[in-house]
Amino acid sequence: MGYITxxxxxxxxxxxxxxxxxxxxxxxxxxxxxxxxxxTQDPLTSRDRRIIGEIIEVQPESVRTIxxxxxxxxxxxxxxxxxxxxxxxxxxxxxxxxxxxLPESPLERNERLSDELEKACTVFGLYHGEIDWLGFSxxxxxxxxxVGFVGCNQQGWYARPRQYGVNRVLVQNL
Numbered sequence: 001m002g003y004i005t006x007x008x009x010x011x012x013x014x015x016x017x018x019x020x021x022x023x024x025x026x027x028x029x030x031x032x033x034x035x036x037x038x039x040t041q042d043p044l045t046s047r048d049r050r051i052i053g054e055i056i057e058v059q060p061e062s063v064r065t066i067x068x069x070x071x072x073x074x075x076x077x078x079x080x081x082x083x084x085x086x087x088x089x090x091x092x093x094x095x096x097x098x099x100x101x102l103p104e105s106p107l108e109r110n111e112r113l114s115d116e117l118e119k120a121c122t123v124f125g126l127y128h129g130e131i132d133w134l135g136f137s138x139x140x141x142x143x144x145x146x147v148g149f150v151g152c153n154q155q156g157w158y159a160r161p162r163q164y165g166v167n168r169v170l171v172q173n174l
Contacts, residue, residue, distance in 0.1 A: 043065065044063065044065060044066070045108070045111075046060070046105070046107065046108065047102075047104070047105070047108045049061070049063045050102060050105075051095055051098050051099060051102060052066065052076060054098045054102065055091070055094045055095065055098055056076060056084065056086075058078075061079070062078050062079050062080070063076060063077075063078060063079070064077045064078055064079045065077045068088055071088070072087070072088055073085045073086070073087070073088060074086045074087070074088045074091045114128075117131075117134075135151065135152060135153040135154065136151055136152060137149045137150065137151025137152075137153075138150060138151065146162055147161065147162055148160050148161040148162050
């Protein structure tokens with residue numbers, strides 16, 4: 001009965017280089033695919049990016065995403081591939097501070113109001129897409145005196161002077 005002995009053969013250097021190149025190409029392809037999928041499901045709003053940018057002093061557009069690792073570390077991933085770690089609790093405190101002082105952009109205000117409208121519609125059993133128009137009005141004051149209303153309704157914009165006449169001040173003669 002014959003015995004066969006297997007020996008370890010050296011892999012030529014050129015073969016190792018080809019394997020490393022193929023592995024790098026695979027990783028690059030996987031990263032490209034992950035970016036394509038992640039771009040369609042962006043969890044950060046423009047306001048989130050503004051807040052993060054304010055905290056870490058970077059341009060909001062440079063922030064790609066954030067995640068928490070081990071319930072302790074918050075990571076900020078940048079568009080250029082870099083990342084920075086922060087203590088989760090410190091970061092949460094800073095978010096609350098910045099959020100309180102950062103004014104809304106017009107787009108953020110519209111998004112917030114749209115969300116509020118959708119919630120109000122749900123309360124009344126409506127679908128917010130079924131609403132044809134919304135009306136609003138506000139009181140106008142000049143030098144501290146009420147002078148009328150301005151608003152918008154189904155017919156369009158309107159301005160209406162004070163309905164009850166001019167402001168009157170009672171003067172008593174002594």
